[in-house]
Amino acid sequence: MCQDERPKGKTSPCCCQGRMPGLVRPRVLLLLAITPAHGYELLERLSQDAHMTPMDAGMLYRTLRRLEREGLARSEWSAGEGAPARRVYELTDQGLEQLHAWARHMRSMRQHLDSLLADYEARFSAEA
């Protein structure tokens, strides 16, 4: 998103530096709602998503631990055959509930954006 001028390093004038803050947990929780998975696998699934912000590995693992701490996910170690052991996460009931709450939240974020963009377009009608 927003690939345009990003000086990188120095304080960029782009709001949120081309990121979409506040959506990491929902994104991860949604993936876990589809199927249980371990971090590395999630990382790959999250990276395929071309029009999404690439996921930082450190962020992902921290997020998973946090989701677990909050009771939204649970994990257990599973022996990786022909690979290091992996911690497999799955959604809890509470996590599912939270996901629904976040979905409502995201709808309202979208309305928020819509209204901002509408104001913008009202001011500068017809812009690329």
Place this chain on the structure above:
Amino acid sequence: MCQDERPKGKTSPCCCQGRMPGLVRPRVLLLLAITPAHGYELLERLSQDAHMTPMDAGMLYRTLRRLEREGLARSEWSAGEGAPARRVYELTDQGLEQLHAWARHMRSMRQHLDSLLADYEARFSAEA
């Protein structure tokens, strides 16, 4: 937005605590694009917006100074008749350009959200 369960104080499980991070500068810049204004006035205009996150005064003043530091806005003191002096801000050309860039960014954020919500709905078809 997202008025549901917000424990308030302790770490809330709600992503971004019902806020919409990363949009403060665009919101302010957009208002300035409509008409020059001083902080207090912007604060009132931003608070009327029912479906938007209420604006923190400290945040607003810091944002204005930052926009100025970044060359996106300029200000000058104006004698407030029957009121304290106020610092009136207006958009610079660079600020206008940045606003357009942010609009593009916001459109891509919206797509981002749309795609997340589409994934969600694909998994849980027909949800309130």
Place this chain on the structure above:
DNA sequence: GTCACTATATGACTTGGTCATATAGCATGA
């Protein structure tokens, strides 16, 4: 003179996210 409103500003803190880096298991080939 004190109260309420207008107006701007800052310090302390929290959260979310980035970047660099550490650590370790396992397979393969030199």
Place this chain on the structure above:
DNA sequence: TCATGCTATATGACCAAGTCATATAGTGAC
């Protein structure tokens, strides 16, 4: 057997954004 590279998880240092509390001061009304 040793280096290399992939899989896998994790942490420390740092930065940006935002919140909350608070400070300061001008003005008018009572």
